[in-house]
Amino acid sequence: MKILAIIASPRGMQGNTGRLLEEVLAGVEESGAETEILSLKSLKVQPCVGCDVCHKTGICSIKDDYEGIKGKLLASDGFILASPNYIFSVTAQMKALFDRCNGMIHCMALEGKYAALVETSGGGPDEEVLTYMGRFVNSLGAESVGGVGSSMAGVRAFPDENSLYLRARTLGNELCRCIAEQRRFPEQEAFIGDFKARMSGLVDYMKDFWPFEREFWVKKLTR
Ligand SMILES: Cc1cc2nc3c(=O)[nH]c(=O)nc-3n(C[C@H](O)[C@H](O)[C@H](O)COP(=O)(O)O)c2cc1C
Numbered sequence: 001m002k003i004l005a006i007i008a009s010p011r012g013m014q015g016n017t018g019r020l021l022e023e024v025l026a027g028v029e030e031s032g033a034e035t036e037i038l039s040l041k042s043l044k045v046q047p048c049v050g051c052d053v054c055h056k057t058g059i060c061s062i063k064d065d066y067e068g069i070k071g072k073l074l075a076s077d078g079f080i081l082a083s084p085n086y087i088f089s090v091t092a093q094m095k096a097l098f099d100r101c102n103g104m105i106h107c108m109a110l111e112g113k114y115a116a117l118v119e120t121s122g123g124g125p126d127e128e129v130l131t132y133m134g135r136f137v138n139s140l141g142a143e144s145v146g147g148v149g150s151s152m153a154g155v156r157a158f159p160d161e162n163s164l165y166l167r168a169r170t171l172g173n174e175l176c177r178c179i180a181e182q183r184r185f186p187e188q189e190a191f192i193g194d195f196k197a198r199m200s201g202l203v204d205y206m207k208d209f210w211p212f213e214r215e216f217w218v219k220k221l222t223r
Contacts, residue, residue: 001033001179004072005080008094012041016120019156020148021082023165024118027172033077038069040093045069047096054103055203055210066100073104077179078114081137085121085129085149098136106199107216108192111141114183116175118168119149120158126150138192143185145178146171 005025009017025035043065053061060066073079083090090098104110115137119129126149134144148168153159177183200217207214 001031001077001176002075003028003033003035003078003080003175004076005035005037005082006040006069006094006097007037008040008081008083008091008097010041010091010093012039013037014156015084016152016156016158017082017084017118020120020150020158020164020168021080021118023168024080024082024116024148024172024175027169027174028080028176029172030169031173031176033176036072038072040091040097043069045093045096045100048099048102052210055106055206055213058103058212058216060100060103062100066097069097070101070104073110073113076113078116078175079110079142080116080118080175081133082118083129083133085119085124085126088125088128089132090129101136101140103213105139106203106210106213107220108139108141108196108199109216110137111192112182113140113142114175114178115142115144116171117144117147117149119147121149121151123151124149138188139195141192141196143178143183143188143192145175145183145185 009015051061083094117130117133130147130149137144148171150158158164203213203217
């Protein structure tokens with residue numbers, strides 16, 4: 001089982017989010033899965049330019065690290081998204097990645113995969129950012145097994161660390177268990193079902209302009 005962790009803090013693994021992610025990864029490793037960390041700090045993911053080339057060809061027109069990240073997501077069984085709270089949302093680095101995934105979202109290309117979410121903040125709210133990341137995961141067709149978020153209490157320190165780290169390790173275990181069991185989350189599946197109808201409808205409407213996505217959906221719906 002392969003789990004890919006993507007961390008979007010400009011401090012990489014050295015910051016608060018990296019510290020909390022370490023605990024989630026410890027839970028993943030305890031469960032026997034293989035882990036890989038991609039830190040957006042050391043990768044180049046430029047903002048989307050809205051050219052629509054991904055919809056036409058399946059490949060982004062911007063030549064940077066995005067296609068490599070996409071390949072790793074597609075090859076994973078599950079993934080972890082980790083971001084600090086920057087002004088009630090994810091960092092610009094994470095948002096740039098989300099936007100670049102627009103072609104994958106149109107195809108709901110990560111259907112069948114599972115994700116876990118990690119967030120840290122100065123003082124919260126934490127749930128808002130976790131909910132936002134969860135919506136991104138569902139729009140890719142994947143299901144979220146849950147998230148862990150906390151405000152910080154200094155450098156790589158949190159209030160009530162023992163209980164937070166236990167929740168983080170349990171989340172890592174849970175990610176692997178959900179993959180092994182192919183667990184279903186009915187509430188998320190309702191959203192995913194509605195979103196699927198919307199995306200397949202959109203791609204059908206644009207079929208003369210977006211041949212890659214048209215082909216993708218024809219294959220997906222006849223599988
Ligand atoms: C540009 C910027 C914006 C931030 N915005 C918020 C915010 O809106 N709410 C909050 O609680 N903390 C905010 N913070 C604090 C960070 O979320 C917090 O320190 C976090 O733990 C940093 O994670 P890191 O060490 O992994 O980078 C902000 C920090 C920065 C640098």
